[in-house]
Amino acid sequence: MxxxxxxxxxxxxxxxxxxxxxxxxxxxxxxxxxxxxxxxxxxxxxxxxxxxxxxxxxxxxxxxxxxxxxxxxxxxxxxxxxxxxxxxxxxxxxxxxxxxxxxxxxxxxxxxxxxxxxxxxxxxxxxxxxxxxxxxxxxxxxxxxxxxxxxxxxxxxxxxxxxxxRKETTLLPVSDCAFEEAAGPPLADFSDVKGQQVAKRALEIAAAGGHNVLMIGAPGTGKSMLAKRLPSILPEMHPEEAVETTKIYSAAGLLPPGVPLIRNRPFRAPHHTVSTAGMCGGGSIPRPGELSLAHNGVLFLDELPEFQRPVLEALRQPLEDGTLTLSRAQARLSYPSRFTLVAAMNPCPCGYFGHPTRSCTCPEARIERYLDRVSGPLLDRIDLHVEVLPVGYDLLSSRRQEETSAEIRARVTNARGIQDRRFGGLGIPCNAEIPPPMLPRFCPLSPDADALLRKLFDRLSLSGRAYDRILKVSRTIADLDSSGQIELEHLNEAVQYRSLDRKYWNRHR
Structure with a gap:
């Protein structure tokens, strides 16, 4: 039988x-x-x-x-x-x-x-x-x-x-899922952060355009505090994004019981001791790794230079393509891995290189070895480089009400709405994902902005990738201003976020 x-x-x-x-x-x-x-x-x-x-x-x-x-x-x-x-x-x-x-x-x-x-x-x-x-x-x-x-x-x-x-009884099928916003745990609010207006502005731009961010600063300046508040200003996930994210968590066995769809954007913060398999996924029983679990959300890497070099280099393909491909003897696996990378690091092992009031105790060679753990190709794929400076007593003790996450999120949502209308039907989720051939179409420069970028390209020895990313960040800043074209002030601000590599990595050149 x-x-x-x-x-x-x-x-x-x-x-x-x-x-x-x-x-x-x-x-x-x-x-x-x-x-x-x-x-x-x-x-x-x-x-x-x-x-x-x-x-x-x-x-x-x-x-x-x-x-x-x-x-x-x-x-x-x-x-x-x-x-x-x-x-x-x-x-x-x-x-x-x-x-x-x-x-x-x-x-x-x-x-x-x-x-x-x-x-x-x-x-x-x-x-x-x-x-x-x-x-x-x-x-x-x-x-x-x-x-x-x-x-x-x-x-x-x-x-x-x-x-x-046997048709002796009936079973009730599951009902169709109505896509409604579910009440999740409360998110940390930007109103808790005193000062740090430059870093807050950079994270607003990152949320509005899906850009990657690197924050450099001494210990205690609030880098982790800022990163953990980024999800509170991100736009809501579309139903298709919610299904994609839930598929990954279901396959990984991390979907909470009774949850039909994950509606809050993921926030993943792996420890710097994570292995390459833990970051990328795979193993004898293939499972999604941290790069895929952060899909449609945020991947926060604190103490960036402390991660193993192979783990950091594994970021390069997902940051470029939004997917992670693993080739194994028995199978070839592809995981979706489109996320916003937020990285934080000290400027040197002791943490006080360039500090306004404290002296660095690190030898020059040790500082260079520390910074060189972050490779040039990886640094080139990060759109926004932000220096997080110490906050003085007057700001910390001030009772002035800081801007709330809800206020920032309203501007982010408006900018994302502009992008949704711009890219309708093209499959482009945000400005950070604009393909290079479409940059002239979607990132028109004013004459003054075009003249400035032409000068800066040679003066700063920009790579093709850096040029593309400056245009994309400028496009996002223009969207936050509801501007149809990229003006001079938009480009100026975007270029400022590409200057820290010369201060730290290329300071002797």
Whole structure:
């Protein structure tokens, strides 16, 4: 007797079809699973056997062979428990073989159906394959409600599923997800930050145009405090961005229970001891790393020079392309990784090089070695370089009300609205992502601004990438002023954010 049950798997965050072929024959008892299963899949034998017996259903006495096709693709995780169990019941004639339906779920020994990772990206892939219905764990019902175009049934135990497939009872499908703003945890507000108007302005520009920021300053000047408040001024995610972000967190197993969609932009702040695999993702069981978990949000790297050199160099492709590609012996994975990078660092190991009141104790050679940990190509990919200076007593003790995040966010949202109208239908999310061939079209310069940029290009020895990024930052500053073209004052401000490399990295040239 043979039964064929459909399921799914994940490679990175991309789903692929899996067919569980279950054969029960009159032979020496045995239970084999083939098709490149990992340890969790092989252990399904014991979970399925116990779940059947404790739920009152017979376990076949003969030889059982389960083939998870395609046999050349590795299967990982416990999500194949449910399709194997349904296949055994169908092969025994206890259930009719389901048609055009997929099954996902881990089984407890008592027959409960437990939640698994990656349900949202798998169901979105199933909807594209024309699957009409899916049976998933009840614990994954919230994320499954974001899937359109198919009927999804949440299952708490195999008893209710068997009764439904026998048409003895009904199961309520998950309701469609209404995209509404969910109340998240309160965000830190910019009104808490005294002074630092230059850094606040730079972060406003970064939020308005999706630009990357590097803050350099002595310890205690507020770099981390400023970075942690950036999410409070970012615009709301579009529904498509929310689905993309939720897919990544679902595949990584980091989606909070009961959350249908992640609506707050992610803020990731990995420690400087993070490995390359932890930052990029991958591993024996492919998982998204920090670069992908920050997709559509903020990646904050504090103490930038303390990160390992390979970890920092791994940033270069995502900063340029918005995707991260990992090539491994068994698979080639691509993760979306479009984020706003906010990096913070001291100007030297002791932290006081260039400080207005404290003396630096570092030898010159040590300062150069420290700064050289941040490579020129990586520095060139960061749009805004900001020096964060110490705040004096008068400012710290002042009771003057600082500008709130809500006030800054209103300007950011207005600038993003201008960009949405400008790039409508082109697939460009913000100014930072304007392709170089489209810069002349979207970044027109006034005659005075064009003359200044022509002079600065040779005087500052700008690279082609630096030229492009100055134009994009200028475009964002003009959008904040609701200006159709880039004026001289917009360009002047953008150029100021490219000067710190000459103060620190190229000060002897």
């Amino acid at each position: 043979l039964a064929t049950i459909r399921s799914l798997g994940l490679t990175g965050i991309e789903p692929f079809a899996v067919t569980a072929e279950v054969s029960v024959s009159q032979a020496m008892p045995g239970f084999d699973i083939v098709g490149l299963p990992d340890a969790a899949v092989r252990e399904s034998r014991d979970r399925v056997r116990s779940a059947l017996l404790h739920s009152g259903y017979p376990f076949p006495d003969g030889r059982i062979v389960v083939n998870l096709a395609p046999a050349g693709v590795r299967k990982v995780g416990s999500l194949y428990d449910l399709p194997i169990l349904i296949g055994l019941l169908s092969a025994q004639g206890i259930l009719p073989e389901p048609q055009n339906a997929i099954f996902l779920g881990e089984l407890s020994l008592s027959g409960e159906v437990r939640s698994v990772d990656g349900v949202l990206p798998m169901l979105l892939g199933a909807a594209g394959l024309g699957i009409s219905s899916a049976f998933i764990p009840a614990g994954n019902a919230a994320e499954a409600s974001a899937v359109q175009g198919m009927t999804v049934y949440p299952v708490a135990g195999i008893g209710e599923l068997v009764c439904f497939l």
